[in-house]
Structure formats: C-alpha cells, structure tokens
Amino acid sequence: MITIGKLVIDMYAVKNAVVNRFKNICKERNIATNELANIAGITPSTVYSLFDESRQNVSITTIKILCDGLEMSLGEFFSSEEFDSLEQEIE
Numbered sequence: 001m002i003t004i005g006k007l008v009i010d011m012y013a014v015k016n017a018v019v020n021r022f023k024n025i026c027k028e029r030n031i032a033t034n035e036l037a038n039i040a041g042i043t044p045s046t047v048y049s050l051f052d053e054s055r056q057n058v059s060i061t062t063i064k065i066l067c068d069g070l071e072m073s074l075g076e077f078f079s080s081e082e083f084d085s086l087e088q089e090i091e
Contacts (some may be wrong), residue, residue, distance in 0.1 A: 015058050017082040019051055024072060024082070040069025 026036055033051065037044040042065055050058055050066075067077050 011056050013086055015056055017086055018058050018063060021077060021082045022050070022066060023071075024080075029070075036066065036069065040066045042066075042069075068069055 005010065014061060022036070025031075026033070031039070033047050034044045037047045040047075042062075047066070049055060063077065064074060069075055070077075
C-alpha cells in the first residue's frame with residue numbers, strides 16, 4: 001500500500017486488476033502469453049514479469065504497448081468490470 005496524506009492506495013489491487021484484464025482478453029481471443037508478447041513486439045519475459053504475483057508495480061507504458069498489440073485503446077482496456085469494481089480510494 002502507498003500512503004499519500006490521508007490517501008491509502010492498494011497498488012496490489014490495481015495491478016491485479018490489470019493482470020486479470022489481460023488474462024481475460026487473452027482467454028476471450030484464445031491468445032497464449034507468448035503470443036501476446038509477440039503481437040505486441042515485446043519479450044515474453046516482460047509479459048511473464050507483468051503476470052508475476054510477487055511484482056507490485058506495472059508500467060503504463062507496458063500496458064499501452066500490450067494494448068497496441070491487441071489493437072485496443074487504453075480507454076477500451078480500462079473500461080471494464082475489473083476496474084469498475086475497485087474500491088474508491090478517496091471518500
């Protein structure tokens with residue numbers, strides 16, 4: 001968790017939502033992890049690293065590159081139940 005003033009952000013929940021979104025897209029499109037890397041033009045180790053549960057951070061640049069490979073906008077990527085169901089951080 002990151003604390004900024006009174007704000008506490010659960011970065012793991014956000015990262016987990018990103019990973020789940022990519023996994024769901026791959027499942028829907030019948031794309032393997034290696035294939036996702038290939039169509040995005042990045043190394044498979046980058047995708048496996050993203051999916052690694054021990055890593056807490058994910059780069060927006062990596063998300064953008066993967067979305068480009070999937071031919072979808074960041075808006076399309078983030079407009080999903082995985083992100084809509086995240087807890088509101090500021091109340």
